[in-house]
Amino acid sequence: xxxxxxxxxxxxxxxxxxxxxxxxSNVTGxxxxxxxxxxxxxxxxxxxxxxxxTLIEYTEDDTYQRVLIIGLLNTLLVSVIGIVLASVxxxxxxxxxxxxxxxxxxxAMVYIEIFRNVPLLLQIMFWYFGVLRNxxxxxxxxxxxxxxxxxxxxxxxxxxxxxxxAGWYVAALAISLTAWFVMRRRAHKKxxxxxxxxSYWRVLALGAGTMFAIAYAMAGFPFAADVPxxxxxxxxxxxxxxxxFAALLLALSLYTAAFISEIVRSGIVSVGQGxxxxxxxxxxxxxxxxxxxxxxxxxxxIIPPLTSQYLNLTKNSSLAVAIAYPDIVSxxxxxxxxxxxxxxxxxxxxMMVYLSLSLLTxxxxxxxxxxxxxxxQNA
Amino acid sequence: xxxxIIEIKQMNKWFGNFHVLRDINLTVEQGEKTVxxxxxxxxxxxxxxxxxxxxxxxxxxxxxxxxxxxxSSKGLEEIRSNVGMVFQQFNLFPHLTVLxxxxxxxxxxxxxxxxxxxxxxxKYLERVRIPDQADKYPGQLSGGQQQRVAIARTLCMNPRxxxxxxxxxxxxxxxIKEVLDxxxxxxxDGMTMLCVTHEMGFARKxxxxxxxxxxxxxxxxxNPQDFFSNPQNDRTKLFLSQVLQH
Numbered sequence: 117x118x119x120x121x122x123x124x125x126x127x128x129x130x131x132x133x134x135x136x137x138x139x140x141s142n143v144t145g146x147x148x149x150x151x152x153x154x155x156x157x158x159x160x161x162x163x164x165x166x167x168x169x170t171l172i173e174y175t176e177d178d179t180y181q182r183v184l185i186i187g188l189l190n191t192l193l194v195s196v197i198g199i200v201l202a203s204v205x206x207x208x209x210x211x212x213x214x215x216x217x218x219x220x221x222x223x224a225m226v227y228i229e230i231f232r233n234v235p236l237l238l239q240i241m242f243w244y245f246g247v248l249r250n251x252x253x254x255x256x257x258x259x260x261x262x263x264x265x266x267x268x269x270x271x272x273x274x275x276x277x278x279x280x281x282a283g284w285y286v287a288a289l290a291i292s293l294t295a296w297f298v299m300r301r302r303a304h305k306k307x308x309x310x311x312x313x314x315s316y317w318r319v320l321a322l323g324a325g326t327m328f329a330i331a332y333a334m335a336g337f338p339f340a341a342d343v344p345x346x347x348x349x350x351x352x353x354x355x356x357x358x359x360x361f362a363a364l365l366l367a368l369s370l371y372t373a374a375f376i377s378e379i380v381r382s383g384i385v386s387v388g389q390g391x392x393x394x395x396x397x398x399x400x401x402x403x404x405x406x407x408x409x410x411x412x413x414x415x416x417x418i419i420p421p422l423t424s425q426y427l428n429l430t431k432n433s434s435l436a437v438a439i440a441y442p443d444i445v446s447x448x449x450x451x452x453x454x455x456x457x458x459x460x461x462x463x464x465x466x467m468m469v470y471l472s473l474s475l476l477t478x479x480x481x482x483x484x485x486x487x488x489x490x491x492x493q494n495a
Numbered sequence: 496x497x498x499x500i501i502e503i504k505q506m507n508k509w510f511g512n513f514h515v516l517r518d519i520n521l522t523v524e525q526g527e528k529t530v531x532x533x534x535x536x537x538x539x540x541x542x543x544x545x546x547x548x549x550x551x552x553x554x555x556x557x558x559x560x561x562x563x564x565x566x567s568s569k570g571l572e573e574i575r576s577n578v579g580m581v582f583q584q585f586n587l588f589p590h591l592t593v594l595x596x597x598x599x600x601x602x603x604x605x606x607x608x609x610x611x612x613x614x615x616x617x618k619y620l621e622r623v624r625i626p627d628q629a630d631k632y633p634g635q636l637s638g639g640q641q642q643r644v645a646i647a648r649t650l651c652m653n654p655r656x657x658x659x660x661x662x663x664x665x666x667x668x669x670x671i672k673e674v675l676d677x678x679x680x681x682x683x684d685g686m687t688m689l690c691v692t693h694e695m696g697f698a699r700k701x702x703x704x705x706x707x708x709x710x711x712x713x714x715x716x717x718n719p720q721d722f723f724s725n726p727q728n729d730r731t732k733l734f735l736s737q738v739l740q741h
Contacts, residue, residue: 308609393549394586398600399576412590
C-alpha cells in the first residue's frame with residue numbers, strides 16, 4: 117500500500133466516524149425531546165397482549181422478552197418447515213421439468229412460471245383471504261376422516277397426550293432409531309468389503325419390536341387420544357393449526373419451490389452428457405448413475421443458489437405481518453413497537469436476529485459446500 | 496474358432512431424416528484389432544457407439560457375444576460391462592479420485608469387494624504407468640494421464656472388447672504418444688480392440704484390418720499393408736492423400 121492509499125483510507129475512516137457520531141447524537145437528542153426512554157429496560161416490562169400461536173407457554177402477564185422469544189420461535193417454525201417442504205417440492209418439480217414425458221414436463225413448467233412470477237405478498241394474501249378465510253365456519257366445518265376439521269379458524273387435527281410412563285416408549289423409539297443408523301452404516305461398510313448387499317431389516321424389526329414390547333410391559337399404553345370436538349363457536353382439544361400459519365407456510369413453500377426447482381434443473385443439466393455416457397458404458401444402472409455420478413456433481417452447482425433461497429424464505433417470512441401471523445416482525449417489531457415506541461432498539465434487535473439466522477444458515481451451507489467442492493484445475 | 500465377439504448385419508441408422516449409417520456389415524473376432532478411419536461426419540463414432548447402445552440403430556441387427564441388442568433393456572447393463580469404451584473427452588468422474596473412478600463399476604456392477612477392486616485398480620494403473628496418481632483427482636492430471644486413467648477404468652471391468660472413440664483427438668501433441676504406447680501394449684497383450692482414430696501410424700503398427708468409412712458406408716476394408724500402399728476406392732485414395740501428406 118502506498119502512502120497516498122493509507123492517507124485516503126484514514127480520511128475515509130474519520131469521515132465515517134464523524135457521520136456515525138452525528139447520527140447517534142441526533143437520534144438520542146430527538147428521543148429525549150419526545151420523552152421516549154432509551155435502553156433495553158423495556159424488555160422486562162409486562163407485555164399485556166395475547167398471541168394467537170405460542171410454542172411455549174405465554175400469558176398476557178409475561179414480559180416483552182418472552183414476546184421476542186415467541187416471535188422468534190414462530191419465525192423459525194414457519195421457516196424450517198417451509199425450507200423442508202420447498203426443498204422436497206422443488207426437487208420433485210425440477211426433476212419433473214426434465215422428464216421426457218411431455219405432459220409432466222409441461223405441468224412442471226406451468227407451475228414454475230405461475231408461482232415464480234406472482235408477487236409473494238399477493239400469494240400469501242390469496243391463500244389467507246382467498247382460500248383459508250373463505251372456508252365454512254367451525255359449525256359447518258369440512259370433516260376429513262372422523263376427527264380432523266377444516267374451517268375458517270384453521271385446521272384441527274386429533275392429537276394425543278402422553279400420560280405417565282410414556283418415557284418408556286420414547287426410550288424405545290430412540291434406541292430403535294440409533295440401532296437403525298448404526299446397522300445401516302455397518303451394512304454399507306460390509307457391502308464395500310464383501311461386495312454382497314447386506315439386509316438388516318429383519319434384525320432391526322425384531323429388535324424394535326422387542327423394545328416396544330418391553331415398553332408395553334412396563335407402562336401399558338400411556339397415551340390418551342385428544343380428539344377435537346365442537347364446543348360453542350369453536351373446536352376444543354386436538355392440535356390446532358391456525359389459518360395464518362397454514363397460509364404463510366403454503367405461500368412460502370410453493371413460491372420458493374418454484375425457484376428451487378429451476379436451481380435443481382440447472383444443476384442436473386450442468387452435468388455433461390459425457391458423464392452419463394461414461395457411467396452407462398461401464399454398465400452402471402440408471403439409479404446408481406444418478407446417485408453416485410450425477411447428483412454429487414449437480415450438488416456443487418445447486419448448493420450456493422439454494423443457500424440464498426433458504427435465506428430468502430426465512431427473510432420473506434416477515435411478510436407474515438400482512439396476515440397477522442405472530443412472527444417476530446409482527447409481535448415484536450409490530451405490536452411491541454407501537455406499545456413502547458423505542459424504534460431504534462426494537463428494530464435493531466429484530467435486524468440482529470435475522471442477520472444471525474442468515475449468517476448461521478450461510479455458514480452451515482458453505483461448510484457443506486466446501487466438503488463437496490471439486491479438486492483440480494478443471495474444477 | 497469361437498463365435499465372433501461383435502456381429503453387425505445390414506445395420507441402418509437415421510438421425511431424423513439424415514441417414515448416418517447405411518447397410519453396415521461388420522464382424523469382429525476375438526483378439527482382432529480393427530481400426531476405423533474416415534473423414535469427420537462419416538459415421539464412424541456413431542457406428543461404435545451403437546455397439547454398446549449409446550446410440551440406437553433402427554434396422555438390421557447387432558450381436559455382442561451372441562446377444563442381440565434391442566429395446567428390451569434386460570442384459571444391456573451386462574453387455575455394457577463386457578464392452579469397454581474409451582471416449583475422446585476421457586469422461587472421468589471429476590468428483591472421484593483416480594482410484595475411486597476405477598473401482599466404481601467393479602464395486603457396483605460386478606459386486607466386487609472394495610479391497611479386491613482396489614487391488615485390481617492399482618494393477619491396471621500400474622499397467623498404464625500412473626500408479627502414483629491413484630489418490631489424485633482427474634482435474635489434477637494432464638490430458639494424457641487422464642486418458643490413461645480412463646483406459647485403466649475400462650480395463651477394471653475386464654471387458655471382452657474395448658471400443659476407442661478417437662482417444663487421442665483431444666490431446667496435446669506431446670501427450671498423444673504416451674496414450675498410443677499404452678494402446679499398443681494392450682494390443683500386444685491380445686485385447687480385442689475396435690478403434691476409431693486418425694493415427695495412421697498406430698493403424699500400421701497394430702491393426703489386423705483397417706476400415707474406411709465415408710458418408711455412412713463402409714467403403715473399403717483391407718489389411719493395413721494393402722490399405723495404405725494400394726487403396727482401391729477413389730474416396731479412400733483422396734482421404735489418404737489428405738491425412739498422409741505430413
